[in-house]
Amino acid sequence: MTFALTSEQQQFAATLHKLLSDADVPAAARAWADGDHAPALAIWTALADAGVTGLAIPDEPGGLVDLVIACDELGHHPVPGPLAESLAAVPAMLAGLGTGPARQWLAELTAGQAIATIAIAPHVPYALDADIARLVFWWKDQKIWKGQPGSRHDSMDPSRRLYEVRPAQELGAGQEATRPLRYGTLASAALLLGAGRGLLDAAVAHAQTREQFGRPVGSFQAVKHALADVLIALEFARPLVYAAAIAVEADSPAAARDVSAARVACADAARLAARTALQVHGAIGYTRECDVSLWLAKVRALSSAWGSQAEHRAAVLAALTEPETGPWN
Amino acid sequence: MSFRAEARAWLTENVRKLPSVNTAEGFAAHRDWERQLAEARLAVVSWPEKYGGRDASLGEWLAFEEEYYRAGGPVRVGQNGLFLLAPTLFAHGTEEQRDRILPPMATADEVWAQAWSEPGAGSDLAAISSRAKRTDGGWLLQGQKTWSSRAAFADRAFGLFRSDPAAERHRGLTYLMFDLRAEGVTVRPIAQLDGDQGFAEIFLDDVFVPDEDVIGTPGEGWRVAMSTASHERGLSLRSPGRFLAAADRLLGLWEQAGAGRQSLGERVADAWISARAYQLRTFATVAALDAGGTLGAESSLGKVFWSDLDIKINETALDLLGPEAELDEEWTASYLFALAGPIYAGTNEIQRSVIAERLLGLPR
Numbered sequence: 001m002t003f004a005l006t007s008e009q010q011q012f013a014a015t016l017h018k019l020l021s022d023a024d025v026p027a028a029a030r031a032w033a034d035g036d037h038a039p040a041l042a043i044w045t046a047l048a049d050a051g052v053t054g055l056a057i058p059d060e061p062g063g064l065v066d067l068v069i070a071c072d073e074l075g076h077h078p079v080p081g082p083l084a085e086s087l088a089a090v091p092a093m094l095a096g097l098g099t100g101p102a103r104q105w106l107a108e109l110t111a112g113q114a115i116a117t118i119a120i121a122p123h124v125p126y127a128l129d130a131d132i133a134r135l136v137f138w139w140k141d142q143k144i145w146k147g148q149p150g151s152r153h154d155s156m157d158p159s160r161r162l163y164e165v166r167p168a169q170e171l172g173a174g175q176e177a178t179r180p181l182r183y184g185t186l187a188s189a190a191l192l193l194g195a196g197r198g199l200l201d202a203a204v205a206h207a208q209t210r211e212q213f214g215r216p217v218g219s220f221q222a223v224k225h226a227l228a229d230v231l232i233a234l235e236f237a238r239p240l241v242y243a244a245a246i247a248v249e250a251d252s253p254a255a256a257r258d259v260s261a262a263r264v265a266c267a268d269a270a271r272l273a274a275r276t277a278l279q280v281h282g283a284i285g286y287t288r289e290c291d292v293s294l295w296l297a298k299v300r301a302l303s304s305a306w307g308s309q310a311e312h313r314a315a316v317l318a319a320l321t322e323p324e325t326g327p328w329n
Numbered sequence: 330m331s332f333r334a335e336a337r338a339w340l341t342e343n344v345r346k347l348p349s350v351n352t353a354e355g356f357a358a359h360r361d362w363e364r365q366l367a368e369a370r371l372a373v374v375s376w377p378e379k380y381g382g383r384d385a386s387l388g389e390w391l392a393f394e395e396e397y398y399r400a401g402g403p404v405r406v407g408q409n410g411l412f413l414l415a416p417t418l419f420a421h422g423t424e425e426q427r428d429r430i431l432p433p434m435a436t437a438d439e440v441w442a443q444a445w446s447e448p449g450a451g452s453d454l455a456a457i458s459s460r461a462k463r464t465d466g467g468w469l470l471q472g473q474k475t476w477s478s479r480a481a482f483a484d485r486a487f488g489l490f491r492s493d494p495a496a497e498r499h500r501g502l503t504y505l506m507f508d509l510r511a512e513g514v515t516v517r518p519i520a521q522l523d524g525d526q527g528f529a530e531i532f533l534d535d536v537f538v539p540d541e542d543v544i545g546t547p548g549e550g551w552r553v554a555m556s557t558a559s560h561e562r563g564l565s566l567r568s569p570g571r572f573l574a575a576a577d578r579l580l581g582l583w584e585q586a587g588a589g590r591q592s593l594g595e596r597v598a599d600a601w602i603s604a605r606a607y608q609l610r611t612f613a614t615v616a617a618l619d620a621g622g623t624l625g626a627e628s629s630l631g632k633v634f635w636s637d638l639d640i641k642i643n644e645t646a647l648d649l650l651g652p653e654a655e656l657d658e659e660w661t662a663s664y665l666f667a668l669a670g671p672i673y674a675g676t677n678e679i680q681r682s683v684i685a686e687r688l689l690g691l692p693r
Contacts, residue, residue, distance in 0.1 A: 003609065003615070004613060004617060204690065207691060208690070208691065208692070215692070216692050218691040219691065219692040219693070221678075221682065223691075224681065224682055224685030224686070224691050225685065227685055227689055228633070228680075228681035228682075228684035228685045228689070229633075229681070231630065231689060232630050232634055232684070235630050236603070236606040236610055236630075236634055237606065238610075239606055239609035239612075239613055240605065240609060242609075243609050261601075261602045261605060261606075264599070265602055313594070313598040313599065314594070314595075314598070316598040316601065316602060317583075317594050317597060317598040320580055320597075320598070321580070321584060326577075327573055327577045327580060327604070328395075328399065328577065
C-alpha cells in the first residue's frame, strides 16, 4: 500500500480545487436551495469534463482513491446534488447488474451525460434530488427498480431535497445492496472530510480577520486550541478514508470494516468542525448569509445518511472479532 | 525470511515478563534484555551496521516496532538514549562522539537519562537556569534538573545548560552529556502517582564535563535541542504498534465482559479506529520522510492524538473491568501512566498552540 498521493493525484486535486474555487460554489448552492439548479448543473458538467464521473468504475486501477480525492474537494466546496449517489453508489450498482441497459446507463454516467440518484432501503430511504436526476433507482428487499420521483421531503439542509421513489421497472433481483452501500458510504465519508476542511478554512480565515479587544480573535488561546482540535480530527480521519478506498478496490475482506471506520471518523471530525466553525464565527455564523450554513446542516445530514454512526461502529466491532479482520490486519 | 518474519520469530521465542523497570532489580533485568536484543542485532535496527544496527529503513523499523508490541516486549530501558540522544548525535554530533557513544548505547552498557526540565522550567524550557561554567578543558555544571526518567538507575544523562547568562533566553545554551556517577551529582527519585519512582531530580554541584561531551557548538544548544524535541513528539516516541496492541487487549476485555458492559462496544470500536488511524498516518509520514521530507510542526498533531487515545483506551478498559478495575495491576498502572501523556514530551496545550500558529497560521 502506498501511503503518499502520487504527483498525478495531487495535480488532480489541485485541478478540481481551482475549478471549484473559480465557480462560485456558494452561490450555486444557494441557488439550488432556491430551486434554481442551473449554476450547479454547470459545475457538474465541468466536473464531468475533468473526469470526476468516471472514477468509481471498478476496473479502473486507482480510481477509488481518485474518487476520494474528488469527493474531498466536492465537500470542501459545498457542491449540491446527489454526489455520493451519482458518482459512487449508482455506478457500483450498475456495474454489478451487468445487463445491457445497465451498461448503457453506466456509460452515460461515466461520460457525464446523466445524473443518477438512488434510494436503498432501509439505510438510504429517500433518493436525493430525484427531481433533477435523469436516472432514479430504488433498491429494496433484494430487488432493484428504476423509478420516478414520488413525494418530496425537505431536509434541514435546504440544498437537499429527498424523494420517495415510485418504482416503475424491475431491473434485477436476489442480491443484497452491499456494494452500492459501500461505495456510497465511502463517497459520503470523503464528502464529510472535505466539508470539515471547508469549515476549518472558513473558521481560520474569520479568526484571522475578525478583531475584538484590539486583536484578531484567532490570537486568543481558546480559539486556537479549538481549531487545533479540528485539524487533528480531520488529519487522522483522512488516512482512514484512503485506506478504505484501497480496500474496497481490492475487494479485501476488511473493506466493510475500513469503510465503516472511515465513515465514523470523518463524520465525527466534520461535526466537530461544524460546531467549532460556528462558535468561532460567533453570531454571524448563525446567519444564512454566512457560508458556514452551507456546510453545517449538510454535515448533520450526511452523518445520518448511509447508515448511522452507531451502525458503523457496530460493523467495525463485529469485524474486529473475526480472525480475518482482526485489529492487526 | 523477511525482516518482519525474523523479528516475529525471535521475539516470540525470547520475550518474557520482567520485574518493573523502576526498581533496581527490574532495571538490571531490562538492561540484560537490551543486551540480548543487541546480540540478535535487533536493538537499534535503523542505525548503521557499524554501531550495531542493520541500516533498516523507517518502514522496516516501524514493522519491527509493531512486532515488538504485538509480542508484548519489555519497556526499552535505553529509550531516552535510543530515541532522543541518538538522533541528536546523528544530526549534530561529531564522528568521534558517535563512535564512542553509540555502541555502548546499543548494548545498554550505557543507559541514558534525559536532564531537561527544571523546577522553574517545564513548558518554558528556555527559562532554564542550571549553569555550565567554562573551565580548563571543559565545563562545570551547577544547578538542578527534574523529571528525569529513570535517572535513579541510569549511567549518563544529557541536557541543556546555560553557558552564557548574559545572553537572551534561547541563546547562550549549551547541550552537554554528563556522567550520573561523577563527583558532584546527587540523584533523588520522585514518588509518582502510580507509586513507582521512575522519575528523579538531579542536583549538580560543579560537575565536570569535558569539551568532547558537548554536542554542537557551545551557545547553540537551543537549536540542537529543538531538533531533539520534534523527534520526541513525533515518530520516535510512540510507535503505532503500541496502541494497536493496547486496542487488541481492549478487544479481549470486551469479548470477556458480561452482558452489562456491552454498551461499551462503541468505545472499543473507537479505540481501534483511532489506533488504526495513527498507524496509517505514521506510514504516510514515513513515506514522506523517505521521499526527502522533514518532520516539523506536524509532529504536534500526532502527540496530542496518541496521548488522548492512550487515555481513552485505558479508561474504556477500566470501565469494562467494572468493580474489578481498581484491583487490576496492569491496567491501573497503564491508566495512571497514560494520564501523564498529555503532560510530557511537550504539554498538549503547547502542542495545540504550535498547531494553531504554525500549521493553521493563526497569529502568535
